[in-house]
Amino acid sequence: MKYPFLISIPHGGVEVPAEVSGRIALSEPEIRWYCDPATRLLFDFGSSVESTIDTSISRMVIDLNRPPLPLPPKDPDGVIKVLTVDSRNVYLPGQLPDLPLIHRLMMKWYFPYHQRIDELIDRYPVRIAFDCHSMQPYGSAEQNDAGKPRPLICLGNYGDQNGWAKPGSITTCPADWIISLADAFREEFPGTGDVAINTPFSGGFISNAHYWRKGVPWIQIEVNRTLYEPHGTLAHPSEMIEERIPVLRSRIWSVLTRFWDGITVDAPPGGEDLAGSYDKERPDARTGTPIHEEDN
Template identity: 35%
Template sequence: MTTRRKKLPALISVPHGGTFIPEHLRSRCLLTDLDVALDGDTWTKQLFNFRGLTEEFLVMEAARIVVDLNREPTDRPPENPDGVVKTLTVTGKRIWEEDLTASETDELIHQWYEPYHEQLMNASLNPAVKIAFDCHTMLDVGPAKGKREWEARPLFCISNRGITGGEAGGETVTAEPELMQRLKELLEETFVEEADHTVPLVAVNEPFFGGFITRSHGKRSDIPWIQLEINRRLYLPETAGVLPSEAEVMRMNMLRNKLYEVFMQLTAEEVPAPVDEKSIS
């Protein structure tokens, strides 16, 4: 008999796990189904499937190329080809035969973006929720900040809009530094067998220090918000398909079970709410 597991007192958000392209846009898309899957956070609907295991769980069905929930709604092409809607993939492939118009972008924001952010806000108000995790994956080797070359990434990156110790830099953090350090310790203890010593096992705010979701909701929330990035080399084979194989699903289930234990241990301890430094005189 399977033991029923306790629900995490957490909000889990998976904003880049979808692959759906609206029918009226599909004929203009130049990408294959595999291209679409790889340009999002590949297979994260399976990897972060905490449905039934957490108090609040949200996943976006629309593909990241259609609408990116982790961008400001005013962050758009042509100024930014990687904005709230895309014109290029992360590897530089052109996405649309004809780029989306301003009115099409507005409609996508109204249909997909605004409802998701409203659901996030409502979910964060659930009194049973003690912490929020915005869950992503990252390329094993990706663009370096402020450099032309690409660099190897850590196996995990946790972010609170701060600096590499978790302390505040240029803005208020979305989770206290002590909480970030405790999460780092728990991840390192739990995933020690994955370490290969060529890259850090867990990095804080490097290479990512948190996106629009953690920033916008962290500012308006009384609970901590943490962005979690998992290196795709932990679960994604060199030759990936649109959907994972049975063996790959088993691998992701193992990773998710370990994450569940980390989250449960973290939330079993006292979770400090983020402090608004501007309110301290």
């Protein structure tokens, strides 16, 4: 059975293209540390889903889960990184890409990714999309949850801690849906505080922008990296990933399918049949831009 899911994995790449390879101040292990390299394996459900999109490019070069504007130096944690989440310089002194280079990078990596998402939604019977990430166990110094332990799983739809829309805003999926998914994750990962909704991350640009564009519900999934790698080292231990990822992927897949089988019976795309739980208005692209703290 093929499930009507679109799986987006925007931060799994670690590639640094030749155009900027001599400019980067970070080492190869550091590049991997600040990306989500295991997510390309963790969320690879193959032909069991309608469509999957990922990328080889490192988020330290182009962050696909940020709005295309503003550019540096105005936004140090934007689409073109100036600083890491713990305030380390991404580029060597005087080597920050200029506007022509930024343009080339955006045209090669950024806009094609977003265009492809829309194409996949148009081409395949996608009923829900998941933007899939990993998160470090504790908040970094510059983040809203600095020093605080993070849950094993964080689900985001831009709402409050129960998945409901905040005053004057919208959510990218019905509250009923994200609550049901959280319950399914809690069954799989039992324990107080192990699954959270919209805390510490409530969503990123991808889920917001493409919900607005297409009306298909989106949920952002953040998986704590302690589930498959030790904390406190820059190097990803490949042997541990190879051992733990298949089992963890199977558990996540079980959660997603159990959730979907439980909430959908001939439900139209967007979940409009769920009375009272779904705001049919789409976000204003001018005011719906997420803050960075909502995406790891």
